[in-house]
Amino acid sequence: MSLLDELGYSRVSHFPGGMQEWETAALRIQQGAPISTEVLLKPQRPIRIRRDRWGAFVDLFERRTTADLVWIWIGTIALWALLYWSLTLAGVGGLREGDDMIGGGRSGFWTALYFSFGAATSIALGDVVPTGPVRILAIVEAVVGLLVFGAMVSKLVSRRQEQVVAEIHRLAYEDRLERVQTDLHLVLAELQGIAQLCRTPSVPTEQIRARADSASGMCLAELRTIHGLLYRPQELPEEVTLEGILASLAIVLRELRAMVQCLDSRSPYLTRNLNGLSRLAVEICADCVPRRYTQTMRDWMDEIQTVARDLG
Amino acid sequence: MDVSLADMRRLVRDPRVVVLDVRSREAYTAGHLPGALNIAVQEMRERAPAELRDRDRAIAVYCGGPS
Numbered sequence: 251m252s253l254l255d256e257l258g259y260s261r262v263s264h265f266p267g268g269m270q271e272w273e274t275a276a277l278r279i280q281q282g283a284p285i286s287t288e289v290l291l292k293p294q295r296p297i298r299i300r301r302d303r304w305g306a307f308v309d310l311f312e313r314r315t316t317a318d319l320v321w322i323w324i325g326t327i328a329l330w331a332l333l334y335w336s337l338t339l340a341g342v343g344g345l346r347e348g349d350d351m352i353g354g355g356r357s358g359f360w361t362a363l364y365f366s367f368g369a370a371t372s373i374a375l376g377d378v379v380p381t382g383p384v385r386i387l388a389i390v391e392a393v394v395g396l397l398v399f400g401a402m403v404s405k406l407v408s409r410r411q412e413q414v415v416a417e418i419h420r421l422a423y424e425d426r427l428e429r430v431q432t433d434l435h436l437v438l439a440e441l442q443g444i445a446q447l448c449r450t451p452s453v454p455t456e457q458i459r460a461r462a463d464s465a466s467g468m469c470l471a472e473l474r475t476i477h478g479l480l481y482r483p484q485e486l487p488e489e490v491t492l493e494g495i496l497a498s499l500a501i502v503l504r505e506l507r508a509m510v511q512c513l514d515s516r517s518p519y520l521t522r523n524l525n526g527l528s529r530l531a532v533e534i535c536a537d538c539v540p541r542r543y544t545q546t547m548r549d550w551m552d553e554i555q556t557v558a559r560d561l562g
Numbered sequence: 563m564d565v566s567l568a569d570m571r572r573l574v575r576d577p578r579v580v581v582l583d584v585r586s587r588e589a590y591t592a593g594h595l596p597g598a599l600n601i602a603v604q605e606m607r608e609r610a611p612a613e614l615r616d617r618d619r620a621i622a623v624y625c626g627g628p629s
Contacts, residue, residue, distance in 0.1 A: 253603065254623060257610050261620040263563050265570040269585070270627025272595060275567055279593040284600035537596045540577045 311401035319402040326398060330391045331366035334384060335359050343382020370395030427491055433472050434498040440465045441505040448512040459517055466523035469506055477530050480539045496550040503557040524561050531558030573622040582623045
């Protein structure tokens with residue numbers, strides 16, 4: 251469609267057969283008024299985090315396990331010890347113990363390793379000292395050694411922290427699910443109460459109307475939460491839990507419909523809430539939610555949608 | 563890009579694709595492809611930028627048919 255291209259949409263496919271071809275092929279057709287498009291069309295761009303080069307370097311450690319980091323640290327120390335030792339033998343500066351340079355034998359290597367540990371942990375005691383260009387090497391080792399050691403420690407600490415954060419998220423989410431179910435039950439009780447009052451002739455209309463207004467507001471708030479659960483799940487709720495919630499919602503909406511039918515007039519507030527309810531609930535149907543669910547849940551969703559149509 | 567009926571059936575099932583019905587509201591209400599949204603051609607200029615905010619999202623558009 252050239253109009254959409256003109257408006258800047260880059261990925262448009264056009265189905266020229268249109269409704270006619272679709273109907274001829276006897277494929278499934280949906281009926282009903284348009285739903286609000288707002289929810290479905292939130293931009294879906296992935297969040298991009300800007301990374302600098304330093305960040306990339308830190309990430310290099312981030313991806314390693316704690317055990318890896320320990321080995322990297324030990325490897326660094328051993329590598330530097332080897333460098334000190336061979337440079338001393340080659341006569342390019344080197345390590346000096348007291349008045350003499352360290353020797354080429356096994357004891358010489360142990361001394362180099364001893365110095366290397368001291369440099370990496372920045373506790374070199376001064377009994378072995380670097381001379382000449384080797385001093386630069388020693389400084390580099392101190393910096394690298396401390397970095398790796400720091401990464402190792404932070405890894406140990408952050409792992410525990412990540413576990414705690416994940417646990418908090420899970421608890422908050424479960425709490426939210428539980429609250430939705432409790433609230434739905436309360437709303438249901440309230441709606442039934444109102445319907446009963448409505449059938450009693452002696453009760454003043456204002457009283458019923460006030461309670462109906464407030465109950466419809468609660469209904470709308472609950473529906474928003476459930477809509478959010480289906481469209482923007484932070485975590486996938488267990489199917490059993492979700493099924494319970496959907497079933498309760500369907501029952502609540504049915505009661506709401508019965509209550510509304512009983513009232514002889516609607517306040518503007520109630521009308522607004524009912525419109526909001528039907529707009530949101532129409533979007534809860536097996537074919538519009540972004541995930542595929544089991545047949546029972548699909549049935550509940552379709553029931554919700556059917557009842558919602560009568561509300562608006 | 564024009565697509566066939568078979569392609570369209572696949573696009574309708576794909577949750578990442580926005581299926582867009584550009585016929586009138588009345589025609590849409592009477593029957594539409596599963597999950598389709600409705601913005602009539604006449605309202606496109608006005609409504610599309612506000613409602614279809616993501617211009618890189620895949621859109622499958624259809625109308626009444628060839629006739």
